[in-house]
Amino acid sequence: DKYSADLIALVTPNVLIARPILQAYGWRVVEKPLPVQEDEIENTLFAQQFKSSSKEGMFELMRLWTFAFTGYHRVVYLDVDSLVLRNLDELFDDDHLELQYTGDFEHKEHSPAVPIRDSFLIVKPSIDRFEQIKSMIKKGKHNRNGWFDSRIGNFWGGQTLKGLLPYVYYAKHKGKGKLLDSCKYHNLAASPHRPGTKKCWGAERNCPDCRLTNITDVLTLDYSACGQPWLCSKLINKQHDNQQACKAMHQKWFEVRDDLERTHKVDLSYRFDGSKTAVVWSIGMCA
Secondary structure (H helix, E strand, O other): OOOOOOOEEEEOOOOOOHHHHHHHOOOEEEEOOOOOOHHHOOOHHHHHHHHHOOOOHHHHHHHHHHHHOOOOOOEEEEOOOEEEOOOOHHHOOOOOOOEEEEEOHHHOOOOOOOOEEEEEEEEOOOHHHHHHHHHHHHHOOEEOOEEOOOOOOOOOOOOOHHHHHHHHHHHHOOOOEEEOOOOOOOEOOOOOEOOOOOOEOOOOOOOOOHHHOOHHHOOEEEOOOOOOHHHOOOOOOHHHOOHHHHHHHHHHHHHHHHHHHHHOOOOHHHOOOOOOHHHHHOOOOOO
């Protein structure tokens, strides 16, 4: 591989139990506070809207620390319900790009820039950009016309980084951000069409159906639409008609876990035997 990589677990002070486990498997645990505290935000209405627009509340902002890791050439941010299948070196060579991401077309609505899926970010660290984004959050200049009346971020969740980062890289630093192919990167096997139609979520006429992408062509996966495989659920989110894609994604997760356990010589006697479907696709890890 062209680049070596460190595994960094970014945690808040209240994360305690997981630390020694992560460290035992080679992760460097880095504790950080919120980069912007709620009482630092001038617009109190915006602060309340920000907190309610994300299931993580203010902790959504922890992703911003990726811009501050200036000791690294690039930082790949991943939510925990993600899986890396193949080498990502191809994304690290363009020194002009500061941010690479996939888009959330489902919530684009009338914004000129697509919302960012903040579960997968490729960041070129920069303290200047870190401080600039923090300053924008502290000002809280967001309303129904988006950030700074730009119409960017005038969608559900637009107060958060999903709307702010598109503003930064579409209005302020155009050309320094790049929208990636969401079938190839962070595929979540969701329908590209509005329910009951063949119309794309966004304004585009043609939208690829990532549910049909062969798993061998995918570099990273996002399990937010299919459900988390480690919960040993029955898989299926029928509203997206994504059963086959989700099954392949779940099977891939168990294959990777199987490889990890065998590499670390884990006792595999906990696994179930039998011919039931769940037992087969989970390599015996689910009853």
